[in-house]
Amino acid sequence: MKINANAIKPGMVLQHDGGLWVAVKTAHVKPGKGGAFAQVELKNLITGTKLNERFRSEDTVERVRLEQKDYTFLYDQGDVLVFMDKVSYEQIELQKDWVGEERAQFLQDGMEVTIESHEERPIGLSLPEYVTLEVVETEPTVKGQTASSSYKPAIANNGMRIMIPPYMTTGERIVVSTESGEYVRRAD
Incomplete structure (x- = not known):
């Protein structure tokens, strides 16, 4: 769908x-001399490179609609993460490095995620805003430190290091x- 360059929004x-x-x-931008233009900072969805582009007000650009589908995370298979479409039960495999190691550590069995795709090619993955983890290792609680605003290091059940309140x-x-x-x- 073609849109006017003035209609581009973040x-x-x-x-x-x-x-x-x-x-x-x-x-x-509307300079004192010459025509108005839109200065747009773009980021490539595939490579991650950035680009500053100037579009004149009479230019048109092609707007792309990404298809969003809900998937359920099934399991981790080494370098590959397996997801299942909630509607058609089709399975899709995504490379762990494409998802990102820091985001892949939050995935839990049965977790619902949204995968954005363009022409059947995955472009992005959205995780839930929050996840519940269990503390598997931390320093013992020091008496009298419950009101302190300092945090202590802990390791969660997914192997992630995290800072938690001292009373936990x-x-x-x-x-x-x-x-x-x-x-x-603290989780309920």
Whole structure:
């Protein structure tokens, strides 16, 4: 779908120079002399490279709609992660390095994720905002340290190192942000 360059907003996916790009930042500039233009910072969805592009107000660009489908994470098979479509029960395999090691560690059996694709090719993977993990190793609680604002290191059941409040012990369940990898709260 062709759109006017003035209508580009951050988050839109565009087809430009033979690749798929997401608009990161946009600024509309009207200089004192000459025509108005849109200064757009683009990021390539496949390679991750960035590009600053200037579009005149009369230019048009091709906007791309990505297909979003819900999948369930099944299992880790070494370098490959296996997901199942919740509707058709079709299985899809994604390379662990494509998903990213820091994001792959949050995947748990049965976890629901959203995979964005363009012409049947996976482009992006969205995890839930929070995951629940169990503390498997941490330092013992020091008496009188419960009101302190300091945190102590711990290891969760997925092998991730995380900083937790000093009053927490081994075996407790915690909620962790998948965006930052930080402790959010104690799980119910």
